[in-house]
Amino acid sequence: MSENTSTSTTTGTDATAPLRVAVLVGSVREGRHADAVTDWFLGVARRHGGLDLDVIDLAEVDLPLVMPGWGGTPDPRATAALAGVSPRLAAADAFVVVTPEYNHSFPAALKNLLDWHREEWRAKPVGFVSYGGLGGGLRAVEQLRMVFAELHATTVRDSVSLHGPWSGLGPDGAPRDTAVTEGAAKGMLGQLQWWGRALRTARAALPYQG
Template sequence: MSDPLHLALLYGSTREGRFCDTVADWLRTQLASRRDYTVDAIDPALLDLPHRHGGAPSADLVNLQQRVWRADAFVVVVPEYNHGYPSALKFVIDSVQAHWQAKPVAFVAYGGHSGGVRAAEQLRQVFSGLHAVPIRDGVYFSQAWDRFDTGGRPHEGDASERAARRMLDQLAWYGHALRQARAAWPYPAG
């Protein structure tokens, strides 16, 4: 397709010293050679978001909502903390609500033995509940802290790149199909 998708790359961690930057930077190198996406990196750690819902929205919250609304597709880079995903990510997701509807979401997850799979599976339920479309394939890094070299490249680079390519190809397919559908008629959310 000649019209690239607007991809929002959402950082799932706000912790100081987080490993999320390493994984997200690697993914950005995978995206750099693709012409089917323009990328908007959304890092909640850089946003001044409120600590609870309600009240007048901050300028950063309004900006976040607009960025998610403009996106055609999403990749969430998510760590697994204590068999789940971070609360800061849940706050971001809940702050945007309807802007996720009828848009595909993919996951690049990392963690200990599970490779972040539990966090990604929980997020599939959350995004499905918001009428987003989680895609099947993702990229998972078990023992992530030991899987990357000092330059931020996975030791199993070829396998990781193949997984990322498959995920991004599927995301592009869904992204184009759903963008056309949203343009043809409004999504009938309940």
């Protein structure tokens, strides 16, 4: 479901330029709930305004699980996959991760994407939309916060947590309790925009020394 939903071609680092947000879809399983959850979130994000949204679906990113050692050369499959995804990550001002919770953690495909990149995450904010069971994916988010801290990214405090999406989502894929979930999404996006614009300005003024 990879797509670029940008509605503006504005570039630059001024505070009024739309924030370029890469939305990472973390699940790659067949029959996943990620499609419905992502579509719902994108609808909220478009109404929020001020965002250029680029959806990166990890089910369409064919990265090998084994990375080359220091100085090694990636195989052709990795080179092709990185050529398709790395520039999009580098161009993003901020990220939103849509993730389920698997065994108290997040999907291996998502960790693989994170590990294949370094500078692309640095000094950029990250927000989360999680789902799964009674915990709503919160344990996956807590582990992702530690990983992104190691990658020199900043995670925003508030996140969106969808509890038991198989019963909490309606036929159209939207959460049944739209007042609560949309409020949470708007709160997270507000924080993401503040940090995204502040850090974009800071990176332009002074390169990040990570």
